[in-house]
Amino acid sequence: MREKKKMAMVTVDFHANIVLSQQLREAFGDQVEVVPVLLHDCDVIDTEGMDLIVCSSELIEKSVRAKINQEVPLVSVKRTINVMNVLELFSLDREEKVLLVSNLPSIAQETIKLLKELGIEHVEFVPHYPGYNGPVYDIAVTAGGKHLVPQGVKRIIDIGLRVIDTSSIIEIFLKLDLPTKELHILSEKYSKEMIHLNAYHNEMNNMLKAMFQVSNDGIAALDTEGSIFFYNHKFAELIGYKGRRLIFRNIMDLIEDESIIDILLDVQDRNHEIVNIHRKEIILNKRLLYQGNKLRGHVIGIQELLYIQNLEKEVRKKLVDKGFIAKYDFKDLVGNSEELQNKIALAKKIASKDLTVLIQGEDGTGKEIFANGIHNCSKRKNETFVAVNMAALSENLVESELFGYEGGSFTGAAKRGKAGFFEQAHGGTIFIDEIGDASSKIQMSLLRVLQEKSIIRVGGSKIIPIDVRVIAATNQDLYDLVLKGKFRKDLYYRLKVLHFKVPTLRERIEDIPSLAQYFFEKLNSNKYLSDEVIQAFNHYSWPGNIRELENLIYYLDSIVEKQRVTLRDLPEELIAQLTPFNELPQWEGEHASKNLFFVEKMDVYIEILKILERANRLDLKIGRNKITEILKTKGLNFSTEQIRTKLNKLEELGLVDIGKTKQGTRINEKGKIFLKENECKN
Ligand SMILES: Nc1ncnc2c1ncn2[C@@H]1O[C@H](COP(=O)(O)OP(=O)(O)OP(=O)(O)O)[C@@H](O)[C@H]1O
Helix, strand or coil: CCCCEEEEEEECCHHHHHHHHHHHHHHHHHHEEEEEEEHHHCCCCCCCCCCEEEECCHHHHHHHHHCCCCCCCEEECCEECCHHHHHHHHHCCCCCEEEEECCCHHHHHHHHHHHHHCCCCCCEEEEECCCCCCCCCCEEEECCCHHHCCCCCCEEEECCCCEECHHHHHHHHHHCCCCHHHHHHHHHHHHHHHHHHHHHHHHHHHHHHHHHHHCCCEEEEEECCCEEEEECHHHHHHCCCCCCCCCCCEHHHHCCCHHHHHHHHCCCCEEEEEEEECCEEEEEEEEEEEECCEEEEEEEEEEEHHHHHHHHHHHHHHHHHHCCCCCCCHHHCCCCCHHHHHHHHHHHHHHHCCCCEEEECCCCCCHHHHHHHHHHCCCCCCCCEEEEEHHHCCCCCHHHHHHCECCCCCCCCCCCCECCHHHHCCCCEEEEECHHHCCHHHHHHHHHHHHHCEEECECCCCEEECCCEEEEEECCCHHHHHHCCCCCHHHHHHHCCEEEECCCCHHHHHHHHHHHHHHHHHCCCCCEECHHHHHHHHCCCCCCHHHHHHHHHHHHHHHCCCCEECHHHCCHHHHHCCCCHHHCCCCCCCHHHHHHCCCCCHHHHHHHHHHHHHHHHCCCCCCHHHHHHHHHHCCCCCCHHHHHHHHHHHHHCCCEEECCCCCCEEECHHHHHHHHHHHCCC
């Protein structure tokens, strides 16, 4: 019979030797004799009959060789950390400075590396070893070297001696040159390995258990009969059994409500069920637990609804702070006018289509609220909403703000580069306000994004695919910009796939009282507008639209001391722009006529209508250039652009028809009646 193999386990430290020798005995069983040797206890290592010398580390290999006088194979093992022992380290504060104490600097460094590999990356380990006089911190971590920890440390975490790595165990087996017919040793070793592995799984199990215990969710596992075989503290607390032992208790004895028991024990997964336990609203999720095909039980996750709601609020607040959330809804649009309600109905339809939108409208009409509303009504409502104002972005940075940049692509750029608004909006919506202000270069890039659905960062070459819905808005006449060559036609058509115009406040004066009241209420003010003020407001042009009204209400709330706001309280500049009431024409047409003509002096409009009426009688086509020319002869100096706006206003009132091509503008029947009734008053 072949003699038993013999190996020496050499270490410096006595405790280490006990642990490592034991580990080797477990791995190799009766097939190998393990002789413990302490390096500093002998001048010469007795190698008589020795098949292998195992060193606890490469660092002692040289000293070991110096103490052997015979050629004996030698192996230095790799060491690893017992996973379970490091759990405590997860509880250390982020960025805490912690000493890593070992007998040698290199071992300290090696242990730090191992800990990092195990995921302990949130603390800063500072190596410490005997003879080193570096700074001492409150906490020290050591792998079996408690006695080496310097004075002044308040808390020592001993993660235990580092054990021999599996790969080294295999290396030892091979070095021992055990005959192949004795491969069973290896298989035995493997089975030992399995034991180690099981131990590792056990450790993982323990780690998971520890994680469940610190979880803010109540978690439990029940068998098919309802008997609890795992639960965490939070679960016990939420079902009203805080601090009680629930293992193997049946859930039916703990919760009386049968409808909840039904949910817990029925054979289907459950999502976001809301149940009432001890007068608390609890949100419940459940997954069935299978072993192969066989149902083993149920895993339950519960949480207090209030807690979730508060969390959501916090997350929402953070996104709001970053400006990445749509804070308005359609219900924030105050006003019952048909004009507004029709546009809201249209916008809701638009919201359901995942296409690009163009919103046009004067300043302060609520375009941004519409954009928010569309996002919040769309399938992207739970994703980010990034609002960008082209007019507010500096010319130099606009490209990098929109599309991001690669590290170091320009002076002042962050080293690691930065994602732009488009990347940040990925999955959600980007709202580009004042799109008419985009430079031709940006227009080109925007076209690319819309066509290719990808971006390239400034200074980069990688194509980054993005999935973003674009909502653009402008207070300018984009088509006019296209005609003037200031806006790309292709981009214009790409943007206005779905489009609508937000009505001005002039077009919906009946909303003024409710808007005014809404803004007073927002300020917690009990002030209100007198009828004469509302009348006056109806006769004002509101160039700044709702924003102007809002600001005026803030002004009135701070300046006026009485509850009822009268004409006298209005700012002088506003009064100056109102036409006195007795001069108001009494045309009983559509309400629009009541407001539009008091915006500016009536006479220009009357003159324009007169010119159009004459042209009509003579059957002449007349366009805005001709009208501008004729007005000049009457001492009324306006640019063709201004005349265009006035013609548009007349068209809005239904008094003229503007030809779509080169037919010029024609006065219609309503316009003629209006002219007849008002001509004399001017
Ligand atoms: N229908 C409405 N009801 C209540 N508030 C409104 C309404 N429309 C607009 N507002 C308010 O008026 C202000 C201007 O609205 P918003 O910023 O959406 O307008 P805008 O058309 O995007 O303006 P701009 O083109 O100048 O950016 C905001 O304070 C908004 O809350």
